[in-house]
Amino acid sequence: MSFASAAGKLLTAALLTAIVAAPASASEKLEPFAARQDQVLVIYNADWKNRSQGTSADQDSREIAEYYATMHTDPKTGKKPYLLGLSCRHLGKKHLNDWTVREESTDNRNGIVFRGKGTRPQNLDWVRDSRKVEIHISDPDADWNSLSIICRSEVTGEEKIVTPLMTALKMSGIPSSMNDNPTYPPAVIGKGRSIRLDATKLFAGTVTVSLKLKNRSGKVIRDLSLRYHDARDFAFSPVGSDGIPDDKILEEDALVPVRKFLDNPKNALSNGTLLKDHILYIVVVHGIPYSANGAFGIDHGATSNRGDHGNLASLEQRLQTLYYGWETLKPPIIPFYMAGGPDKDKGVINHIITTALRHQLTGIKWNPYMHPDTYSYLRQTKKPPEFVLLPPLSERREAFKPRMFAYAVSRIDGTNVEEAKRIIDYSLYASRYLRPEMDCRVRGGLAGTKSKELSLGERLKRAERENLWGNRELEALGFIVLNNTEHQQDQGLPFMARPAGDATGECRNEKADWLTAGFYPGGMERRVISHNGLNNKKAEIWQQLAKGVTVSAAGSPAYGGGPHITNATFWDNRILVRYLFRGRDLGECFLLSSVYVNWSTSLIGDPLFHPDLRNTVIDTNPPVAMGSLAVSFDSQPDKVTATVSTKLVDNPNTPEVAILRVAFDDGKGGVTTGVSPLYSRRPHAVVEGLRPDTDYTVRATLIDPYGNKSEMQALKLKSKPVNYPLSIIRRIGDELKNRTQSGK
Known part of the structure; x- marks a missing residue:
């Protein structure tokens, strides 16, 4: 299958999204949808040996998975989430007990192999594209009449002198900045120039381009001999030169076992429906690695800086696209501007030969489940979102079969069992009771009114009617919104942070501070910053989990081999809140509000979290202890x-x-x-x-x-008496003995 036909499939998916989505009118409302408990698959690490203090289970990972299933068991039908324990399939390796799945093969980071004649490149990371020979010379004293360019074929040995009359050569001014599509100003006397050559118009195959330039005093200021390769001599490679997939360990230890479980007829429903089609959400719990190589082990990133690229993705995003059919893709070989690189100090601009999969995979063509206006404020048009009446995930996924068949995948984690369990407990509580009145400051403001309950139904309609999103919608619904910090872009985050007085019973109209007091159930926060990755134990994500956040996100790695986090890496809270509070599960809302696929994003939360504000109520029942203190x-x-x-x-x-x-x-x-x-x-x-x-x-x-x-x-x-250590008792005895001997 060609990449073009694959792109056609993606376009079809995008068109389907447009077909099934309709802007909301005043007389219509979003159809609610809540997945059943048995539409969730929970994956834990059966090899995990760590055990938190105070727990009864023999290992944390399975305990959290079993707790999730227990807390989400339907009391009437007995239906509950499915559990699957993963074990390393490689004797003595324990690949699943590291923060990332380590691969034995790592040679396919550029996704290409050499198929041409002659000597193959020693390093595929910086293979220069002969279509895009580019050299910038900024010396204002350059004598451009002295410029000499010779192109030599390394296949035939033939040489050609490049003259200004050749259409293959372009001379211009130097762009103010370089990117995938820079603007080249006209050449100006006394200023630097850009030299661009399409060497494929002179020779096929590998070439050497020699360039020499003097200044007006006759001094040589450039003397270059640069090798360039013909993109036609390269092919996309899913495995690299060694023939071993760079995600082989991941496939064998995780992806294949999950597919087998979902595809096994023995696990099918009584009506014959395979779990593959029945399951909507996958949860990975504490103990499962955070990350693994992305598709084919190819580097990807959002910028032209190599330091911002990496081959790691989150394990959740690999599971999300478990059935995407990556193996059928045949992406084209492209030139890719990469900042820096060999000879950059001599003005050489490096356009490397690579695969189109080096580009970040974003938007509806890769995630057809996303809302069309997700992160619209980052686009040039900056148009406000439209409230679209989207069919439930279960229906839309059928329309995107077979190639864009996806799951919503999230993580439940913490530094210990209690933090992970708290996410589940808070999700259940907030699914029933999340309302503005949960905040003690809101209750205090309502104390003197006739009704202690806000008319949320009318407030929801008003937000839709006035097209309010993010913090403006939350304020209209009656929630207290913090002054948005710069990194949150009016997202309404942090959400449901507690004021300090909530714990002491002295609630005051003070600013909430989650770092001091934590979150109420249903609280949300995230931090879009480079170091906020799960592999960094000092990252903000671990602080948020320790303080009781219900929904959050982080990079699966911060640095360490993953692509650099961007300002669209996590979810768009405007989109998530709009649909979450109107009857859609958090799992579906994560898909609606995310733009990336095959990326490093780890979304934290229970996908069955379902706080439909049309149905939530105020909790009036005092808590009761199961036993004594x-x-x-x-x-x-x-x-x-x-x-x-x-x-x-x-x-x-x-x-x-x-x-x-x-x-x-x-x-x-x-x-x-x-x-x-x-x-x-x-x-x-x-x-x-x-x-x-x-x-x-x-x-x-x-x-x-x-x-x-x-x-x-x-x-x-x-209370217990103090048991002094033997060392202290001996020291006191020695002091008493010394005093006796000295007569004191």
Whole structure:
């Protein structure tokens, strides 16, 4: 199949998008769609050996996958997500236990192989294209009458002198900037010039171009001998010169096992539908590698700088396009301007021979599921989005079969099991209860009004009628929006960050700060910056997960072999919020609001997160503990610390999270308090500064995000005595002995 016919397929997909999408009218509304629990496949690392402190399972990755399935089991039908554990298929290698899937072959980063006559290039990374010989000479004292250019065929040995009369040669001024399509000004006396030559009009095959130029004093200022290759001598390669695919390990350890599971008739539904067609969303959990080589192991990037290119993609994006039919693509061989490179200090402009897949794969032609106005504010027209009545993902995917058949794939992760589980808990809670009133500041503002419930239905209609998007839509819906930072471009992020007083019960009309107080359930944030990658443990993504974010994103790698993050790398929050709050799943909204395919993007969140604001309600049920408080002490020579925890009664119909506020009363006027930092199904609070071997009455209060409270039964207990280390006891003994001997 030629690349042209493949492009035709992509164009068909784009046309289908236009056909099935219609602008919304005042009398119409978006058809809601919520995937069933059994339309999710959860993938975990069966080889993972790490175990978080305080968990009962033997390994974290499977525990999180099983927790996801448990929390998303339909209580009536018993339907639940499918689980698949991946194991390395290569004896003793454990390829899945690294942050990226390491490949044995890495020779196809440029996606081409030499098929011509003569000596093949030693390095395919900087193969200059003979169609695009280009040299810039900025010396104002150059004597252009002395310019000599000779082109020699390395196939036949024949030479030709290049003269100004040849149509193959173009002389002009130097462009102000270089890109894929620069503008060349006319040549001006006394200024530098650009020399461009299409050597294929002189010889076929590899050539050597020799250039010599003097200044007006007769001094040689350029003496170059440069080798260029004929693009017709190269072919696209899916595997590279060694014949081994550069994503072979990924295929064998991950992609093939997933395809086999989805294609296996034994796993089909009772009506014969294969899981391939039934599953809509794939979740990868903590323990699964963040990244792997992109399609064919070819470098890709958004700029002309080689440092911004890389061959890694996120594992999620590889799974997203599991059935895209990459193997049928035959992309053309193209010249590609690459900044820098060999002889750049001599004015040589390098246009390398490469494959069209070096370009970033963006837009509807590669992701036909995206909204047509995703990231429209970055385009030259900067037109506001249109609210389009898109059919559900399940219907649109049928229209894009077979070549653009995709899944929405996201990650549930954290530095430990609890952080990953919290994403699931928050998604369930916010799917039922997300409203502006969850923010204690909004509730405070409504305290004096007749109704404590905003008319969200009317507010949703107003936002559509006035075509409000991003932070303006969120404000119209009644949410408190922070002053947008420069990197968020009026996206309405961060969303649902908590004010500090929310945890203390002293809610004030103060600016929310997630770095201090974290997020309410349903909170969203992301940071579009180069170092924000999952492989960087100091990256903002890990701070956000530690502070209870429900939806976020990061690069699967920051540097380390991935393409450089761009300002369109993650989701467009304007698009995501518009459809998420009107009855579409987060999984579908991730596809709607993303422009890249085969990129380094990792989207964090539960794809079944479904906060349809037409149906969410205010939580009026106080949280209830499943049992009594659990208290443990840590006694140090200088302090005693207590950790107090409990678990909440919770079910799919009435999900619950709460903070735990604890007071230790010694009965003599001394009260020491502590509060859990974030809402949780398993809240725990740390109380410091207790006295050893002291009787305390412990009182605890559970408080949910809507301020509903319940008092737990008080406990009477004694703190542990201090157990001094033997070294301290010996030191004290030695000091007493010395004092006795000295008569003190």
